[in-house]
Amino acid sequence: MPEEARRDADVIPIGTGGRPGRGTGQARPSSAARNLAPAARKPAAKKPAAAKKPGRARPTGGGPATESTRQKVADAPPSGSTESGGGPATESAREDVADAPLKDGIPVGDWLAAAQAAALEVFGDDWERRLAELMAFVRRRLEGDYEVDDYGFDRELTERFFMAALRPVAEKWFRLEVRGLENIPAEGGALVVSNHSGTVPLDGLMTMLAVHDKAHRFLRPLGADLVFKMPLVSSLARKSGATLACVEDAERMLSGGHLVGVWPEGFKGIGKPFSERYKLQRFGRGGFVSAALRTGVPIIPLSVVGAEEIYPLVGNIPSLARLLGVPYIPITPFFPWLGPLGMVPLPSKWILEFGEPIRTDAYDPAEAEDPMLVFNVTDQVRETIQHTLFDLLRQRDGVFS
Amino acid sequence: MGRVVLVTGISRDIGRRFARAAAGDPSIERVIGVDVVPPRGDIGDVSFVRADIRNPVIAKVLAKEDVDTVVHMSVIATPGSAGGRGTMKELNVIGSMQLLAACQKSTTVDRLVVKSTTTVYGSSPRDPAMFTEDMGPKRLPSSGYAKDVYEIEGYVRGFARRRPDVDVTMIRAANVIGPHVSSPLTNYFRLPVVPRVLGFDPRLQFLHEDDLMRVLSHAATTGIPGTFNVAGDGLLTLSQAVRRLGKPSIAMPRFAVGRLGSTMRQARLSDFSPEQLGFLTYGRGVDTTRMRTHLGFEPSYSTAEAFADFCRALTSAPLEGAGRA
Numbered sequence: 001m002p003e004e005a006r007r008d009a010d011v012i013p014i015g016t017g018g019r020p021g022r023g024t025g026q027a028r029p030s031s032a033a034r035n036l037a038p039a040a041r042k043p044a045a046k047k048p049a050a051a052k053k054p055g056r057a058r059p060t061g062g063g064p065a066t067e068s069t070r071q072k073v074a075d076a077p078p079s080g081s082t083e084s085g086g087g088p089a090t091e092s093a094r095e096d097v098a099d100a101p102l103k104d105g106i107p108v109g110d111w112l113a114a115a116q117a118a119a120l121e122v123f124g125d126d127w128e129r130r131l132a133e134l135m136a137f138v139r140r141r142l143e144g145d146y147e148v149d150d151y152g153f154d155r156e157l158t159e160r161f162f163m164a165a166l167r168p169v170a171e172k173w174f175r176l177e178v179r180g181l182e183n184i185p186a187e188g189g190a191l192v193v194s195n196h197s198g199t200v201p202l203d204g205l206m207t208m209l210a211v212h213d214k215a216h217r218f219l220r221p222l223g224a225d226l227v228f229k230m231p232l233v234s235s236l237a238r239k240s241g242a243t244l245a246c247v248e249d250a251e252r253m254l255s256g257g258h259l260v261g262v263w264p265e266g267f268k269g270i271g272k273p274f275s276e277r278y279k280l281q282r283f284g285r286g287g288f289v290s291a292a293l294r295t296g297v298p299i300i301p302l303s304v305v306g307a308e309e310i311y312p313l314v315g316n317i318p319s320l321a322r323l324l325g326v327p328y329i330p331i332t333p334f335f336p337w338l339g340p341l342g343m344v345p346l347p348s349k350w351i352l353e354f355g356e357p358i359r360t361d362a363y364d365p366a367e368a369e370d371p372m373l374v375f376n377v378t379d380q381v382r383e384t385i386q387h388t389l390f391d392l393l394r395q396r397d398g399v400f401s
Numbered sequence: 402m403g404r405v406v407l408v409t410g411i412s413r414d415i416g417r418r419f420a421r422a423a424a425g426d427p428s429i430e431r432v433i434g435v436d437v438v439p440p441r442g443d444i445g446d447v448s449f450v451r452a453d454i455r456n457p458v459i460a461k462v463l464a465k466e467d468v469d470t471v472v473h474m475s476v477i478a479t480p481g482s483a484g485g486r487g488t489m490k491e492l493n494v495i496g497s498m499q500l501l502a503a504c505q506k507s508t509t510v511d512r513l514v515v516k517s518t519t520t521v522y523g524s525s526p527r528d529p530a531m532f533t534e535d536m537g538p539k540r541l542p543s544s545g546y547a548k549d550v551y552e553i554e555g556y557v558r559g560f561a562r563r564r565p566d567v568d569v570t571m572i573r574a575a576n577v578i579g580p581h582v583s584s585p586l587t588n589y590f591r592l593p594v595v596p597r598v599l600g601f602d603p604r605l606q607f608l609h610e611d612d613l614m615r616v617l618s619h620a621a622t623t624g625i626p627g628t629f630n631v632a633g634d635g636l637l638t639l640s641q642a643v644r645r646l647g648k649p650s651i652a653m654p655r656f657a658v659g660r661l662g663s664t665m666r667q668a669r670l671s672d673f674s675p676e677q678l679g680f681l682t683y684g685r686g687v688d689t690t691r692m693r694t695h696l697g698f699e700p701s702y703s704t705a706e707a708f709a710d711f712c713r714a715l716t717s718a719p720l721e722g723a724g725r726a
Contacts, residue, residue: 144644147635148636152530152602152604152684228683229526231600232599232600234600234602234683238602244529246529248530248533249531
């Protein structure tokens with residue numbers, strides 16, 4: 001949770017935490033309040049039936065219900081220092097409702113109870129604070145009151161939106177297993193070099209998520225210029241922290257102490273036929289190695305198993321691809337035959353293994369100009385990844401298990 | 402003995418204000434403003450010389466007034482104010498060539514400050530995140546302002562080679578913004594509904610108008626040679642800027658924005674050139690390390706603060722300064 005979210009999410013608690021009285025903070029209500037309250041009624045005994053009953057209480061129906069709660073938050077007068085919980089109004093209304101016969105529609109009290117239950121369901125016990133934080137987040141987004149870094153990276157949006165959207169896919173669909181996390185340095189620049197596969201660069205997104213969730217750092221991917229040419233993709237890429245794969249940006253990011261991710265196989269790797277799966281392609285021209293040599297950061301080889309099977313690429317339409325200016329038009333056993341359904345990736349089991357870092361600080365930065373050294377280090381990285389891939393393939397039981 | 406400064410392009414608001422500010426500087430003895438039309442506002446102690454930098458008369462002005470510092474800021478960005486693209490190119494390129502020729506002949510000039518722009522880097526999907534001064538555009542500009550500036554910079558470099566005894570400072574300023582600035586970009590933000598290119602969110606960098614004044618006089622008084630990117634700290638994305646402005650925006654495909662831009666140009670509503678369309682699609686960022694380490698200049702407004710100042714002026718007086726200055 002970003003600190004700024006806490007900072008400006010001022011929680012104005014609703015009501016007095018179940019006690020009668022106008023938020024004076026006194027345990028005993030005033031005599032006026034006691035006179036107003038229905039005779040000898042304790043605010044005890046939550047009625048689970050009343051809270052559970054309406055089908056609206058599901059998270060999906062939470063939209064309008066939450067809306068009404070929010071309305072209440074805005075309307076409620078600022079009261080003293082009390083903790084969260086339904087106000088006296090809600091409480092007593094609910095009790096009245098429980099007695100009243102259900103004759104004309106759902107009473108207001110039920111709606112409020114449902115809203116509260118929905119908020120609890122969606123946000124958990126600390127729902128009031130969470131809701132206030134969410135609203136503060138929405139307000140900041142609408143007013144443009146957030147920061148982006150030099151590369152256009154929007155940290156807040158990435159954490160609260162992109163990562164949250166990817167997490168269920170990674171955990172429930174691909175069941176990511178991450179190994180060798182200790183090889184990612186806790187701080188300072190480092191270059192993660194990975195194999196590339198899967199027709200659509202989902203492996204990059206999953207790696208970003210895994211690094212964020214498990215190693216608590218942001219992986220800053222370097223993307224091909226096609227990424228920055230395509231509408232929508234380009235703005236999403238920049239906001240999630242990507243930048244162009246060029247020597248200038250790589251060196252700038254590495255010397256800025258970022259954890260940078262590269263997929264040197266590029267389109268050759270991601271768009272290779274299914275029959276060539278797990279065979280590494282040429283590793284670019286070794287530009288990533290010279291960037292690492294120049295900045296003296298370690299190279300962390302990453303082997304991803306499972307991404308090859310998500311969209312088995314069995315064919316390509318080169319003429320159409322040329323026409324559209326893209327590297328390939330994929331044909332899989334399901335796409336384009338099943339239409340949008342064919343775009344659902346197969347639920348293969350993924351293993352990400354971060355290998356031991358290859359240190360480059362022993363070399364002189366000037367040695368980045370030595371092509372032979374660059375080729376050697378490139379080969380070393382490539383071999384490491386290829387061997388790890390074979391090991392992982394031997395270890396796994398099946399593609400989907 | 403203070404310096405004698407010649408400022409070109411004084412009829413435009415920014416040139417006039419710079420000349421006035423320079424005239425108040427104690428280390429500057431005299432300021433001479435040159436332009437083809439007289440400045441509209443108050444020029445204070447600046448002596449105005451009506452001369453066209455496109456013809457050799459400028460050399461006589463340099464010799465007669467014993468000018469030792471030339472601040473060249475008459476490169477114009479929009480054809481609208483000059484009366485057509487042909488005149489604009491003539492003013493920009495031929496004017497600069499004549500001025501440089503006069504400087505080369507002059508025996509008194511030992512300092513030249515040229516106000517250039519980061520537009521010279523262009524905008525393309527192949528751009529690095531931050532341009533440093535050593536980088537060039539990824540694609541050579543084919544027309545308009547960017548091409549003019551690119552050519553002028555070439556001539557200035559040639560001049561610096563031929564006259565190594567003259568300190569040449571080239572200030573590549575990011576998009577200048579502020580309450581009094583009328584540029585294609587500020588006019589764009591003044592539109593009631595801001596059109597955006599669908600699916601792109603360019604990164605923008607701004608320089609506050611006061612900072613432009615300060616950096617030019619800093620360069621004119623210190624005379625540190627070199628080329629420097631000058632921009633406020635940090636970046637804003639276009640979507641962020643529009644939200645901070647509090648205006649509605651509409652996202653359209655790129656060709657539609659281009660079409661709208663040319664329609665507006667014909668209607669003289671706004672100048673929406675192709676290079677601006679590129680800028681509003683891909684954006685641009687420049688590295689300002691050298692500005693701090695070599696030039697020793699620190700902008701007083703960050704990008705966000707400069708934009709906030711522009712927003713304040715826009716909301717308090719929505720129509721003031723909307724005309725061409």
